[in-house]
Amino acid sequence: MRRYRLLLAETLGKAKAAQLIGGDVDIQAAAALFLGAIQGLVMQSMLGGVSPDAEEPVLGVLRLYLAGLGAKS
Numbered sequence: 001m002r003r004y005r006l007l008l009a010e011t012l013g014k015a016k017a018a019q020l021i022g023g024d025v026d027i028q029a030a031a032a033l034f035l036g037a038i039q040g041l042v043m044q045s046m047l048g049g050v051s052p053d054a055e056e057p058v059l060g061v062l063r064l065y066l067a068g069l070g071a072k073s
Helices: 002-017 027-048 055-069
Strands: none
Touching: 002 027, 027 055
16 A cells, blocks of 8 residues: 555656646645545445446545646546
8 A cells, every 4th residue: 555655646646747737736645635535435335336327436536636636637
């Protein structure tokens, strides 16, 4: 898990340097939040089963995450 967090932090750092996300983003916190969100979605899927509309909450979480980062479209 640490390796994924480091890779994600590196990628987010590059996005920040390229001004694709907000300059005030805490990279380490953003990486931890993303991984936590993914883990939460996986747990919900495991506990509740996969439904035909399983993509909907994933897209909602992704949109919320990107908005929080101040991502440029």
